[in-house]
Amino acid sequence: MLSVIDVEDGYPIPYLHKIRQLILVSCNLTKIPVALKYASELFVLDLSNNRIDGAIPSWMWMNWKDTISFMNLSNNMFASLENSPSIIHVNNLDILDLSSNRLHGSVPIPLTTTRWSIMLDYSKNSFSSIIPDFGRYLSNNTYYLNLSRNKLCGHIPESLCTQQSLEILDLSYNNFRGRVPSCLTQGSSLIMLKLRDNHFHGVLPKHIGEGCMLQTIDLNNNRIEGKIPRSLSNCRSLEVLDIGRNQIHDSFPYWLGKMSNLRILILRSNQFYGSIGGPTESDAISTHFSSLQIIDVASNNFSGSLNSKWFDKLETMMANASGEGDALAFDNSIPGGYYQESLTFKGIDLTFTRILSTFKMIDFSNNMFDGHIPESIGKLVALHGLNMSHNAFSGGIPSKLGDLAQLESLDLCRNKLSGAIPQELTILTYLAMLNLSYNDLTGMIPQGPQFSLFTNNSFKGNEGLCGKPLSKECNSSGTGTLNSSASSKDRVGTIVLFVFVGSGFGVGFTVAVVLSVVWQAKRWNCSYLLFLH
Known part of the structure; x- marks a missing residue:
């Protein structure tokens, strides 16, 4: 239950500039401390699972351009990136997690020069667009890209296929359309491909190469037609195949x-x-x-x-x-x-x-x-x-x-x-x-x-x-x-019938027959309603 009380810019906080790791997870924070501007050597920042809203300030990218390696701002209420930058310069970034916020607009591209594997998680936001050259700007070391549960539409940028190190690609729960690009299965490094709950249509790529490394293919709930290509057998490491809720005829x-x-x-x-x-x-x-x-x-x-x-x-x-x-x-x-x-x-x-x-x-x-x-x-x-x-x-x-x-x-x-x-x-x-x-x-x-x-x-x-x-x-x-109550009711109906018959053939018999028929009709109706129930 931490709170932030910001003071005037320039207020001297001893040793703040030497902080390299700051982890304030699940602390009920509602804002980013402005004093962090002076943490010039910050290497790890984790402010996930708080209640911070508004825009992600641009000074974070500028001040830590050459230092930040791990940044996790997930599970907050951020609505945007200040000044809506399409490109973020963060030279040493390895992990950027902006998932589970309210971010909208175009998906930002981090430009890095790091040699390490890069993980990007933008899932569970409201991003609505991604530039066609998105994959060309990404570092060649990007191995994980999660854009699931956004509002992205149009075709998958084929520039993603230029990422030779990309192993996990999750674009599920968006509004992508068109055919599944064949480049995602042709000699790609992909191991996990998740495209469920979009609007993909047409047939699956027919020629899947010998070098297929896919272990998971999830295409559930699209509009894919045709047959399952036999060349899928080239994905020898395949563990999960989910093509449910499509229109495959095979x-x-x-x-x-x-x-x-x-x-x-x-x-x-x-x-x-x-x-x-x-x-x-x-x-x-x-x-x-x-x-x-x-x-x-x-x-x-x-x-x-x-x-x-x-x-x-x-x-x-x-x-x-x-x-x-x-x-x-x-x-x-x-x-x-x-x-x-x-x-x-x-x-x-x-x-x-x-x-x-x-x-x-x-x-x-x-x-x-x-x-x-x-x-x-x-x-x-x-x-x-x-x-x-x-x-x-x-x-x-x-x-x-x-x-x-x-x-x-x-x-x-x-x-x-x-x-x-x-x-x-x-x-x-x-x-x-x-x-x-x-x-x-x-x-x-x-x-x-x-x-x-x-x-x-x-x-x-x-x-x-x-x-x-x-x-x-x-x-x-x-x-x-039959249970006892049903049997006794049948006996009562029979007795009534004979009593009326014994009292005379005319009106008595007619009344008895009517009562008996009504009684049986009620039983049939109950049985019919029970069957429907």
Whole structure:
């Protein structure tokens, strides 16, 4: 809870000019001390996580032109750079973090002569423009550039491709349009390319060179069409491929299975079609998707049955590792070095800012898969989430799903599953979300510690189910019986009918029939409303 009381310029503060590092993080500051003008040897300045507003004063760049190496002004309320300079001369700058402010206008370009790697973070501001030659002015040592969550529009400056040392480029959550420049995948040094939530359209670059070093490609939520280029297999180190929520029209890219480092594959909400199939004979001894830990193909047009051999190859999902595991990252020493994904887990859309190496998930929902759910899924003992809802799977629920000891979310709703719910599911002690609704399941709902936590919604739409938590009780044979109140109402209706019949064939009979019909109509309406609910 520090406050700044500025005095007249020139007020002598002993030794202030000798300060080389000043770190005032999260101190509730509301202004930059003017006295810092006299800190002529400042090397490190960190004023992040305060409440400083207004303009970033120009004297900071002038006074520390030859000294400042690390400057962090993130998470404040700065609105602009004084005099709106397009170029900032800071010869020894290594790290400049202006993220999470209210800065607008054109993205400033720092001119440096340092030999060290340079990191620039302008994310979470309101910058609206970037000059076409932006990349040509940047130092050739710039390895990290984050412009995400701004208001940038137009085409990506191709001058960024001249940056031979650029390893991480994050332009996500802007208004960029046009095609994804092929230069970003042609012999580039890029390792992480994040372009999600923009307006890119057209097809992906078809000719990706042998020298591709990309480990992460995130193009989620754009308007990209066409097919996934087979030359993507030249990116041999690829770990994350997210092309969800586009307009890609293609069959399942089975050839990606040979990429031994691929961990996350997101194809959600496109126009993929056909069957997924299983590994071919040539793949029988290969590592087919062996490192995959997250696969999301939801909301496409996939069809056909699932080959059990396909799941036999998911070796990483079979490894029941102990502990929490490490966060997947290209470089965990920098803010944007972690892999981040938007996933639907436990029925909720979540953004994972860290993905642990131990987290495993499969989402095949909202397609047209049919046939039986393969028993081989039971081998994926490290699985945390399994979603196969809104398909046409038939047959019974595999009892082997009870072997998925780490399972937290199981969604099989709106299929054509029949038979009893396996008792083995009650031993899934981590299961927090269960949805078996709207199938053709029958018999008594298994009782167990975890199942006692689930409500009617987990089982509704299965007319043949009975037992808790449903109000429909089971008889000795395990089938449902009407509850006592419904039976007594039926008996009352029958008695009334006979009383009126006995009192005379005329008016009495007519009244009895009318009462009986009205009573049945009310029951039908209630049943219909319950089904709709």
